[in-house]
Every structure is written in C-alpha cells, then in structure tokens.
Amino acid sequence: MITIEIKAPYLIFVGTETNPTEAKTGAGMFEWRPELCKGQLALEGGGLPINLPIMSIAEAKEAGVKSLIIGTAAIGGAIPEQWLDTLEEALMAGIDIVAGVHKRLNQIERLSAAALKSGAELIDVRVPPEDLPVGTGKKRTGKRILMVGTDCAVGKKYTALALEKDMKKAAMNVDFRASGQTGIMIAGKGIPIDAVVADFISGAAELLSPDNTDDHWDVIEGQGGIFHPGYSGVSMGLLVGSQPDAFVVCHDAGRTHIGGWDDFPLPSIEDVIERTISIGRQTNPDIRCVGVSINSSVLDEGQRLEYLRDLSARLNLPCVDPLKGGTGVIVERIKAEFPSSIL
C-alpha cells in the first residue's frame, strides 16, 4: 500500500508548549495511541501535563524511539529556528522527523542535510504519496464505515477514533483510516485526501481502505462536507472511493451556518443522509446511515440528553455525543445491521 507510513514508537516534541489544547496533535496522539508513545521532548519551560516522561534525544534513542513527532504548531505554521538543534540531533541519531507544518521539512537546509547524512527520514504528512491511481470503483472485500459531516470541524476524526475504540472493545476487527494530517499522525499512516490532485481523489480513497477479510471494518475519517461550497469535491471523491457500507453523520449542535461561509445555512442531517446515500449507491448499493455523532459542547447536560433523544426519535437512529459516553449504541446498530461482520 502506498500511503504515508510513520515508524513507531514515538517521541512527542512539544517545544515550549505546556497546554494540551495548543499542542493538540501531541495530546491527541497520547490520547488515542498511548501504547506507541514513549516520551515527550520539551524545550526549556515546556512539557504537557500528561503521563509521558520528558526525554532527551539520547534517552529516546535508548528507549527504541523511531520517530520524533512535532506535536505542536508554532506561530505561522513554520519550524522556529530554536527547534533546529534538537531536530538535527534527532536526525543524526537516526530518528525520523514527522510534521504537518506549512513549510516542507525538506526545504529546511539543516534538516535535509542531516537526513541525507544519517539516512533518517523527513516525513511531511501534508504531502500525498506520488503516483496515485485514478479510482476504479471496483468492489473491495471487507466492510467500511465513513464519517460524513454537516460541515468541516464537527468531530469527524474524533468520532472515527471513538468508534474504532468502542468497536475494539466489542471484540470487532477494526482499523481507523486517516484522511487528514492529524489523523495520519495518530494512525501512523494514511493519505491527506485534501492535498491530492483532483483526478486522483477517489483513487487515493480506494488505497486508504484496501481489500480485507469479511469480518474487518475500516473506520474512515471524513473530510469537508458534501454540501460545502469550498470542499464538496473532496467529500464527493472520498465518498465514491471509500464505497462505504455504513456512515455516521457528524454535526455540531451549535452551528447554524457553514463555518466561515456565513451566507450558507447548514444542511439538515436528513439532507446529508439523503445525498450521501444517493451518491454512495454508485459504488455500494447497500450503503446506509447507522448513527449520528453530535458535538454538544454548547448544551448543558439536560439540554444534551433532550437533544439526543429528540434527534434519535426524529431520525430513528442512534445519536450520541462521543465525548460524553462513547459510541456504544452506534456499535450496537452496526452489529445489528451487519451480523455477518461480527467475529
């Protein structure tokens, strides 16, 4: 498979950051893949309040670390000058550097020189693999569930990771498939679908969830929104190439308009379900919605319970806020709808 691949275990680099909200990539990697994180590396004054020891490059090397993950964003998305000594030291110790920053790592001379010398790799999760194919539309084996959104930034990645965790707990055979940069860092592989050349969107999506055993589920991170004035082409290609058996609609309870596109009212959840099924049928005639995931941070607990109950009655679907109690009822629905996919 020609997706980006990151070697585990990881050392999370957080610079001088101390706040997990600011260093959300690093904090997210520890939240979702603690077993792959050996330690965190901070500059003077930095360090996240998470259960990962602060390590030097030498200690990380000793502990078997294969990749240093840049887990925090600097102002402007660049690599600050004062990080370079540390990053160079890591490369010279044979540790790969992984980042999703705006400037490409291999355009920073000290880093490309050190990588060339040591053989360690510079992995830029915003750069798609080369020579992607055009989508074939051919049916693949195994099962797939795609996150789709009423908008961008409504919890598609979080929902996919929560579903993966809860499906694993239910003894299902499952893999999270990342289609965006933070997801790729967490999964250790994937393709940044929004950075792919237009002709190859669905081909890249096909690579992301290859043939698998009949009992296997790919939980695919969504991108954009099928009604989005800027990004619907990405969402369309990802949907067609993913050929999902099932999908979950992700929605933010506080949103009325497309974020940043204030002239565009948000589509209803029903609209998103209808269009996703209509388009998805081309590559999977059995596609169906199995639940709704709500970011309910604008609601208090009483409001949230009422909102989820009303929505569930209206749509006849399990509706959850994955942050408050997980995705268990959606997992139950998946098992009920696809009994042959259970081990």
Add this chain to the structure above:
Amino acid sequence: MITIEIKAPYLIFVGTETNPTEAKTGAGMFEWRPELCKGQLALEGGGLPINLPIMSIAEAKEAGVKSLIIGTAAIGGAIPEQWLDTLEEALMAGIDIVAGVHKRLNQIERLSAAALKSGAELIDVRVPPEDLPVGTGKKRTGKRILMVGTDCAVGKKYTALALEKDMKKAAMNVDFRASGQTGIMIAGKGIPIDAVVADFISGAAELLSPDNTDDHWDVIEGQGGIFHPGYSGVSMGLLVGSQPDAFVVCHDAGRTHIGGWDDFPLPSIEDVIERTISIGRQTNPDIRCVGVSINSSVLDEGQRLEYLRDLSARLNLPCVDPLKGGTGVIVERIKAEFPSSIL
C-alpha cells in the same frame, strides 16, 4: 485573474505529422481560432492539409508570432529529441513555447536554458497556476452555462465551442472558458481543473468565470462526469464553483457503460439532469437544463433525426448533434429562458 495565459498570434508546430486527427490540438486551434493562427511549422515531410502556410521560425517572428503551440502528440507524450533544435530556435527568437505534454517543458534542460537566456516563456497547460483560493460560493455577476456529461469524452469541449460560436452569431456577449488542456490552448487561457489540488477545485472554477456584465455569458467546458467512479470529485467541484445558471448535458448515443469502467452502466440523461440541479442549487438556486448535445457518430442520418426527435419529446428540451447543424435551437432556448441576458 490568475489563470494560465497564452500570447497570440500563434505558430502551430506539427512535427512530422500530416493527419489532422493525429494532430488534433493543432487542427482544433485552427478550427476554432483561425484568426489567431499565423502559420504552421512542420519538420521534413510534415504539414497539415489546412489553410495555414508553412513557416520557418524567422518568418513567424517577422509575422509577429508570440507563441509556438505544440499541436501534435508524440509517442509516449514526450518531446522528441529531433524537435529540440526548432524549439530552441523559437525560444531564442523570443517566442514562447506552449505544450500539454506529459514531461514538463522546464525539465528539459536545453529548453529551460534557452528560455532563461531569451526571456521567452515555457507554458505548460497541464500545470495549474499557484496559490489558488478555496471556493467562496459567493454569487458573481453575469451568466454562466456549464457543459456536463454522462461520461468523459462525449463532446463537452466541442459543444461549448460550438455554443460560443452560435451565441456570437446570435449577437450575444459570450466567452468560452477552458477547464482542460486542449481547451486552454484553444482559448488562450484557462485552468486545468483536473490537475488542481483537491481543496481548490471549486476555488479554481470560481476564478475561471469571474464577475462580468449582466448580458455576458461564460460557456464553461465541463470535466469528467458527476456519476463517474474516478472523476466525480472534479465534476462536483467544477459544478459548485461554476454556479451555472444553465447547463447542457453531453452524451454519446453509442455508449452504454462508462468508458473504461465496464462495470458501471452509463447514468441516464434524466439522472444527470436531476443530480446536476440538486447539487448546483447550492450556489445557484435558479439552475436549469437548456438542452442536450449528442455525439451521434454511431447513427446514420435517418436514425439520428429520429433519435434527436424522440429524445427532445421525452425530455422537453432542444436536442442537437452540434457537428450536424450546430446548436441553434439551444441558443434559442437560452434566449427564451434568460431574456434579460440578451443585448
């Protein structure tokens, strides 16, 4: 506007080719833009049977030629070694070279060196402009008509060029807008939409048909097909970004399945109309179909007339083969549907 731009007038380079079907870019430029073509340049034994004088680089320079257009494809899509003397001579005479070949022109050392020395440009119509924006979805002034297809290669570019010609004949204010490489060469500008990074498809489509006067029509070349298993993301982004007032469905009467994707039956023209309206309404609530363009090359004349008559009755739309009698009835429909857009 940051689209590709080609300087007229042109010298059409045809290598050793003598057959207009093989040199279809060169022949197409002369067919649709004869007023911009000063001559053709052939190597020993070459030359198209069209009404364009064979010219040397020196004669072309003398005649005011600004761009040499590579109007024929070589085997494998490369630039053959034996073309380089001529191309270098053109560059040194200050004439730009324009091509849509697989290997980038600026990666051919003799050409990039000559261009650097003379200041002439190497223009690769398969390379989109840099720094494209994300689509805003904002309503633009002027009118737009988009070609959409039941498949790729069903005559979308030809139909758009025929419509432009017939609308001009009807004294309408109109411009062909090219979204693919051959179209860009013919139009002298445009953006190769299928080569744009996924996030910017609809943003690029917005640039392609900018604000204009109320009586002005952009006739936009389509790409792919909204039901295509490989390219529907491109078609979706182009549709959303083009915000067309009207569209024409292009179809090949002899096709039953998506070309090259034999497991996929072709969508019906009705399906394409319905989905195009459903998606197009997001950025233009008044979108409507104004006609159907048929490539009827598999039918004899009697069959063609019957086919077009039946189709027209079934859809209640003007249906034409633009190669056999033009697009006049579609132009009439546009004028009837949009009376305020007539001068």
